[in-house]
Structures are given as C-alpha cells and as structure tokens.
Amino acid sequence: GNSVTQMEGPVTLSEEAFLTINCTYTATGYPSLFWYVQYPGEGLQLLLKATKADDKGSNKGFEATYRKETTSFHLEKGSVQVSDSAVYFCALSDRALGAGSYQLTFGKGTKLSVIP
Amino acid sequence: GAVVSQHPSRVICKSGTSVKIECRSLDFQATTMFWYRQFPKQSLMLMATSNEGSKATYEQGVEKDKFLINHASLTLSTLTVTSAHPEDSSFYICSAIQGLAGATGETQYFGPGTRLLVL
Numbered sequence: 209g210n211s212v213t214q215m216e217g218p219v220t221l222s223e224e225a226f227l228t229i230n231c232t233y234t235a236t237g238y239p240s241l242f243w244y245v246q247y248p249g250e251g252l253q254l255l256l257k258a259t260k261a262d263d264k265g266s267n268k269g270f271e272a273t274y275r276k277e278t279t280s281f282h283l284e285k286g287s288v289q290v291s292d293s294a295v296y297f298c299a300l301s302d303r304a305l306g307a308g309s310y311q312l313t314f315g316k317g318t319k320l321s322v323i324p
Numbered sequence: 325g326a327v328v329s330q331h332p333s334r335v336i337c338k339s340g341t342s343v344k345i346e347c348r349s350l351d352f353q354a355t356t357m358f359w360y361r362q363f364p365k366q367s368l369m370l371m372a373t374s375n376e377g378s379k380a381t382y383e384q385g386v387e388k389d390k391f392l393i394n395h396a397s398l399t400l401s402t403l404t405v406t407s408a409h410p411e412d413s414s415f416y417i418c419s420a421i422q423g424l425a426g427a428t429g430e431t432q433y434f435g436p437g438t439r440l441l442v443l
Binding site for chain 1: 330358365366367368370373417419431432433434435436437
C-alpha cells in the first residue's frame, strides 16, 4: 500500500535559519505529492504540490522537488520566519487506484517552531 | 478561489446527543468531499469519502451508523455524529476536490476544522 514517512519533530530553528523537512514515500502508481501546513487551531492549507517526476513545487519561499529515483519530496526554505511556525504534512495522491485514486495519504506531520 | 468552510468551528455537547457539522465549498463545485478526524498531535485519519448524490464510502473501522454523511449538493456535505460520547471528542476536518475526480493534481482543499467536545 501507499505510505508517507516524514522526519519526526519537533524541529526548532532560529529565525533566518535554513529549513529541511525530509519526506519519502512508497506508492504503487504515479502519485502527486503535496505539502500541507497547519497553523495552530486551524485546518490544513495547501502549501505546494508537484504532479510528476522532477517537478518543483514552490510557494512563500518554500520549495520541494519530486524525486522519483529516491522517492522523496523534501521541503526546504532558505530563511525561516517566526510566522512559519506550524505543523507541516507531506502527502501523496495516487492516481493508479481507480475509483479511490484521489485519496490522500498523509505523513505524521512535523512540528516546526521558529524562535526570534 | 477554492475556499472550503465548516460550521460550527467549535461545539460542546452532552453525551448521548447528536451533532451536525457542515462542510461547504464556497466558490466551486465539489463532486467529492472527504471527512477526516485528527487526534491531538497526530496526523489526519480519513473517515469517509463523500460523493454528491450517492452513499458515502467509509474507511475500515469507521461506524457508518455513528457517523452519518450526507452529500446533498455539489457544495454541501454534512457529518452527523450520532449519540456522541466523550471518546468522539476530536478535531473533524473536511476537504473537497475541485472538478472531476481524477483530474490532474487532484488537489484537496481543506476546511478550517470543527473541534467537538463531548461532555
């Protein structure tokens, strides 16, 4: 079956530090990959996505590249801000499953805390 | 665009009562909506997939009679927690897919969540 593994948190960084949150996946077909962000007390917001190998998703200074050879979709940001403090979820949507092809499989989430 | 709302945002109820949560796609038609449950500091657990005009598909282990889902229109799905008990207390989140299932990207847009507390 499909699965998503992301690095366990919490991750604590100083403002302007470089961020990497690792994410690897297993899938039976050709998944689309996503990063969602959840701010305290809120639902999930789509941060970025990539739909095929070598695609790079980017948004708000965050980026992630779909690496089929390493089955990875690591999230990076060059300089984090306090406002980036949130929980980040890696997820995949596998198109190969027919009727259920649009279901998302989530990683467990990584909590990021950025301190001034 | 692609905004999903949920109502209410928070609800407190007594054990044994039923609670209805609404999920609406505000600016698009959603043929498919999903209901998730999230426990503290954990990931989202898919409860069911809701297609407009048809019965919901429940994930293994989710009680159909406990969690009633109705997707009556292309912009509204409701989750009713029947005879709620304290163990049903959780954060319930819905999501919706814009356009036809299977379209490129298949991006899900999430509502802000409903926090349910059963006393």
